[in-house]
Amino acid sequence: MIPRRKRMVVIGLLVVGMGLATALILQAFNQNLMYFYSTSDTVAGKAPSGRDFRIGGLVVKGSLQREPGGLSVRFTLTDLHQAVDVRYTGILPDLFREGQGIVANGQLGRDGVFIAREVLAKHDENYMPPEVAAALALTKANAQPSRETR
Amino acid sequence: MIAELGLFLLTLALGLALVQTLFPVVGLARGQDIWLAYVGPAARAQFGCLLAAFAALIHAFLTNDFTLAYVAHNSNSALPWLYRISAVWGAHEGSLLLWALILAGWTWAVSLRTERLPADIGAVVIGVMGAVSVAFLLFMLFTSNPFLRGLPAPADGADLNPLLQDPGLIIHPPILYMGYVGFAVPFAFAIAALVRGRLTPGWARWVRPWALAAWAFLTVGIALGSWWAYYELGWGGWWFWDPVENASFMPWLLGTALVHSLAVTDKRGSFKSWTVLLAIGAFSLSLLGTFLVRSGVLTSVHAFATDPERGIFVLLILGVTVGGSLALYAWRGPSMLAGGRYSPVSRETFLLANSLLLAVTTATIALGTLYPLVLDTLNLGKISVGPPYFNLVFGLMMAPLAVALGLGQFAHWREDNLARLWQRTRLVAGAALVLGLVTAGVIDGPQRVSAGVGLALAGWIIATSLRGLWARLAGRASWWGAVAALPASAYGQSLAHSGFAVAIAGVCLTTALSVDRHARMAPGDRLALAAYEFRFEALRDIIGPNYKASEARFTVWRAGQQVAELYPQKRLYNVRAMPLTEAGILPRLAGDLYISLGEPLEGQAWSVRISYKAYVRWVWLGALMMAGGGVLALRDRRYRQTVALPAQPRAASGA
Numbered sequence: 080m081i082p083r084r085k086r087m088v089v090i091g092l093l094v095v096g097m098g099l100a101t102a103l104i105l106q107a108f109n110q111n112l113m114y115f116y117s118t119s120d121t122v123a124g125k126a127p128s129g130r131d132f133r134i135g136g137l138v139v140k141g142s143l144q145r146e147p148g149g150l151s152v153r154f155t156l157t158d159l160h161q162a163v164d165v166r167y168t169g170i171l172p173d174l175f176r177e178g179q180g181i182v183a184n185g186q187l188g189r190d191g192v193f194i195a196r197e198v199l200a201k202h203d204e205n206y207m208p209p210e211v212a213a214a215l216a217l218t219k220a221n222a223q224p225s226r227e228t229r
Numbered sequence: 230m231i232a233e234l235g236l237f238l239l240t241l242a243l244g245l246a247l248v249q250t251l252f253p254v255v256g257l258a259r260g261q262d263i264w265l266a267y268v269g270p271a272a273r274a275q276f277g278c279l280l281a282a283f284a285a286l287i288h289a290f291l292t293n294d295f296t297l298a299y300v301a302h303n304s305n306s307a308l309p310w311l312y313r314i315s316a317v318w319g320a321h322e323g324s325l326l327l328w329a330l331i332l333a334g335w336t337w338a339v340s341l342r343t344e345r346l347p348a349d350i351g352a353v354v355i356g357v358m359g360a361v362s363v364a365f366l367l368f369m370l371f372t373s374n375p376f377l378r379g380l381p382a383p384a385d386g387a388d389l390n391p392l393l394q395d396p397g398l399i400i401h402p403p404i405l406y407m408g409y410v411g412f413a414v415p416f417a418f419a420i421a422a423l424v425r426g427r428l429t430p431g432w433a434r435w436v437r438p439w440a441l442a443a444w445a446f447l448t449v450g451i452a453l454g455s456w457w458a459y460y461e462l463g464w465g466g467w468w469f470w471d472p473v474e475n476a477s478f479m480p481w482l483l484g485t486a487l488v489h490s491l492a493v494t495d496k497r498g499s500f501k502s503w504t505v506l507l508a509i510g511a512f513s514l515s516l517l518g519t520f521l522v523r524s525g526v527l528t529s530v531h532a533f534a535t536d537p538e539r540g541i542f543v544l545l546i547l548g549v550t551v552g553g554s555l556a557l558y559a560w561r562g563p564s565m566l567a568g569g570r571y572s573p574v575s576r577e578t579f580l581l582a583n584s585l586l587l588a589v590t591t592a593t594i595a596l597g598t599l600y601p602l603v604l605d606t607l608n609l610g611k612i613s614v615g616p617p618y619f620n621l622v623f624g625l626m627m628a629p630l631a632v633a634l635g636l637g638q639f640a641h642w643r644e645d646n647l648a649r650l651w652q653r654t655r656l657v658a659g660a661a662l663v664l665g666l667v668t669a670g671v672i673d674g675p676q677r678v679s680a681g682v683g684l685a686l687a688g689w690i691i692a693t694s695l696r697g698l699w700a701r702l703a704g705r706a707s708w709w710g711a712v713a714a715l716p717a718s719a720y721g722q723s724l725a726h727s728g729f730a731v732a733i734a735g736v737c738l739t740t741a742l743s744v745d746r747h748a749r750m751a752p753g754d755r756l757a758l759a760a761y762e763f764r765f766e767a768l769r770d771i772i773g774p775n776y777k778a779s780e781a782r783f784t785v786w787r788a789g790q791q792v793a794e795l796y797p798q799k800r801l802y803n804v805r806a807m808p809l810t811e812a813g814i815l816p817r818l819a820g821d822l823y824i825s826l827g828e829p830l831e832g833q834a835w836s837v838r839i840s841y842k843a844y845v846r847w848v849w850l851g852a853l854m855m856a857g858g859g860v861l862a863l864r865d866r867r868y869r870q871t872v873a874l875p876a877q878p879r880a881a882s883g884a
Contacts, residue, residue, distance in 0.1 A: 104593055107622060111614055113612060113613050148749065
C-alpha cells in the first residue's frame with residue numbers, strides 16, 4: 080500500500096512539474112515573438128507600441144544622415160508607398176546600403192520614429208529579405224487596380 | 230569532356246544505388262541469398278563512381294571551366310586555388326554532391342564490415358542507405374545538376390561569396406556532413422531491425438561505434454561553424470539561435486541521446502524501443518536540416534537557392550523517410566519492448582531522464598524554429614522568435630540534465646537507494662555549491678546568478694566524472710595496471726563529460742564577463758576597456774589577390790605593457806563589390822581581444838567595435854573535448870572483439 084501511494088505522489092509531482100515547465104516555456108515563447116510590419120502597416124498604426132517588432136523596407140536613397148562625432152545614424156525606410164524614419168546608434172552591417180532592403184528590430188517612438196536596436200542586412204549583395212520583398216509586392220498589387228481605373 | 234564524364238558517372242551511381250536498394254528486397258522476398266551477394270559490391274562501386282564524379286567537378290574548378298554554369302556562378306580566375314577547391318561545396322549543387330559522396334563513403338565503410346553480421350541484416354542496412362542515395366541522386370540529376378553547361382560561357386566567373394573564402398569554411402561543410410549523413414548508419418540499422426523483427430544486444434554493440442563517430446563529427450562541425458561565425462561575421466557572436474544553427478543542433482541533441490541510449494541497450498538490454506526511435510529521429514532531423522538549409526525557406530548565408538521545386542523535392546524525401554519509418558516503428562516496434570528491468574532509483578533512470586530532457590529540448594527548439602515557418606506558409610503573419618526564448622528554455626533544460634548526469638555517474642545499475650546515493654554524492658555536491666556561490670559573489674552584474682549556477686553545475690559534472698573514473702581504478706592491486714586495463718570508453722566518457730562542463734562554464738562566463746564597445750576612432754585615438762587600453766596607431770590600404778582592403782594597426786596595452794598588436798581589415802572584394810569585415814583577434818584561453826572595423830566616417834575616422842570576449846574559447850574547447858571523448862570511446866577494444874557476436878548463431882547452425 081505504501082509503495083503504491085509513494086508512486087502516486089511521485090507521478091503527481093512529475094505531472095505538476097511538467098505542467099509548470101510547459102507553462103513557463105509557452106510564456107517565454109509568447110514574450111519573445113516578434114512580429115514583422117511593413118512601413119505602410121506602421122504608418123497606419125497597426126504596429127504595437129511599447130513592444131519590440133521588426134520593420135523592413137528599402138533604404139531611401141540619399142536619406143542616410145550621420146550625427147557628426149558620434150555613431151548615431153538616421154535613415155528612411157519605404158515600401159514604395161509609405162515611409163518611416165529609423166534611428167540607430169552603433170555599427171551598421173557590411174551590406175547596409177542605400178537602395179537596399181533591410182530589416183530592423185526595435186520599438187516605435189512616440190514621434191513616429193523607429194528606434195532600432197539591431198539592423199540586419201544579409202550576407203549577399205543580391206539578397207532581398209523575403210519580408211521586404213513581400214511588402215513591396217503587396218504595395219505593387221494594391222497600386223495596380225488604381226492605375227487601371229485611371 | 231570531363232564534365233560529361235562526371236554526369237555519366239552520376240547516372241551510373243544512380244543505377245548502382247538502385248541495385249543496392251532493390252536486390253535485398255528481391256533476395257529476401259524470394260529467399261535466394263545469391264541476390265544479397267551483389268549488394269556490397271554495388272555499394273562500393275557506387276562510392277567509386279561518386280568519388281570520380283566529385284574529382285571531375287574539382288577538376289572543372291581548378292581549370293576554371295566557366296562553361297559549367299555552377300563553376301561560373303561560384304568561382305573566378307583570380308580566386309586562390311585552395312578556395313577554388315572549397316568552392317566545389319560552396320553552393321547548392323556541389324554541396325549536394327558532397328552529401329551524396331559522403332553517404333556513399335559511409336555505406337562503403339559499412340559494407341566492409343557486414344561479413345560479421347547476419348547476411349539478411351547486412352543487406353537490408355546497405356539497401357536502406359542505397360534508398361537514401363537514390364533519392365538524393367534523383368534530386369541532384371533532376372533539379373540540381375552541377376555539370377550543367379551554361380552557354381554562352383562568361384569570360385570570367387562571378388566569384389565565390391567572400392564570406393566563404395576562409396580556411397574555416399573549407400572544412401566546416403565536409404565535417405558537418407560527415408555528422409549529418411553518418412546518422413544514416415544507425416537509422417539504416419534501426420530500419421533493418423524493424424524489418425527483420427530482431428533486435429539483439431549484439432545489435433546495439435554493432436551500431437554504437439557508428440553513432441559515436443557520426444556524433445563526434447557533428448560536434449566538431451557545429452563547433453567549427455560557431456568559431457567561423459565568431460571571427461568572420463565581424464561582430465563576435467558565437468551562437469545566434471539562427472534557424473540554420475538550430476537545424477544542425479537538433480540532430481546533435483537527439484544524437485547525444487542516441488549515443489547514451491545505445492550504451493544502455495548494449496550493456497543492460499533496456500531502452501531498445503526508445504533507442505530505435507532515437508535513431509530514426511536523429512536521421513530525420515538531419516534530413517530536416519538539409520531541407521531547411523537547402524530549400525530556401527530560410528534566409529541566411531546557407532540558403533543558396535530559392536527554388537520551390539527543390540524545396541518540394543526535399544520535403545517529399547523527408548516525408549517518405551519520416552512517415553515511412555515511423556509507420557514501420559508503430560507496426561513492428563511493440564514486438565521489442567522486453568528488456569532488462571530496473572528500479573526507479575538506478576543509473577538507467579537517470580540516463581532515461583536525460584534522454585527525455587534532450588528530446589524535450591529538441592522539441593522546444595523545433596517549436597521556435599519551425600513555428601514562424603508554418604505561420605508564414607499559412608499566410609498568418611510574419612514573426613520571428615528571439616534568442617531570449619531559446620536561452621531561457623535551453624538553460625531550464627540543461628540544469629536538471631547536468632544534475633542527473635552527475636547522479637548517474639554515482640548510481641548503480643539496476644537498483645540503488647536514494648539515501649546511499651546522497652551519502653556518496655554529498656561531498657561533491659557541497660563543493661560544487663561552494664564554487665557556484667563564490668562565482669556569484671565575485672562576478673558583478675545581472676548575469677551573476679546564471680554564472681554561479683552554471684559554474685556549480687560545471688564543477689559538479691567534472692568532479693563526478695573524475696570520481697567515476699577513480700571508483701573504477703580504486704581497489705585494484707596495481708594502480709598502473711588498472712589504468713591500462715580500464716577500457717578506452719571509460720576515459721572517453723570522462724573526457725566528453727568534462728568537455729560538456731567546460732562548454733557550460735565557457736557559455737556562462739563569456740555571457741557574464743564579456744564587454745563590448747562601439748566607438749568612433751581615428752588614428753591616434755585611445756580607448757580603455759576592461760583593464761586594457763586600445764590604441765589606434767595607423768591606417769593603410771592594401772591589395773589582396775582578389776580584394777582591396779583598409780587595414781588598421783592597433784596596439785593593446787595593459788598596465789603600461791604592450792600585450793598585442795592587431796590588424797583588423799575592411800575588405801572590398803572586386804568581383805561582387807562586396808564588403809567584408811576581417812576582425813583582428815588575440816586568442817587567449819582567459820579571454821580574446823577582438824577588434825573589427827565598422828564603416829569609414831569623415832576624414833580618417835572609423836566606427837570601430839572593440840570587445841573583450843572572456844573565456845569564449847572554452848565553448849569550442851569543450852566541444853572539442855566532447856568529440857575527443859567520442860573518438861577515444863571508439864577505440865574501445867570491445868567493439869572489435871564482439872562485433873563477431875551476432876554471427877555466432879550462423880556458425881552454430883552451419884556446424
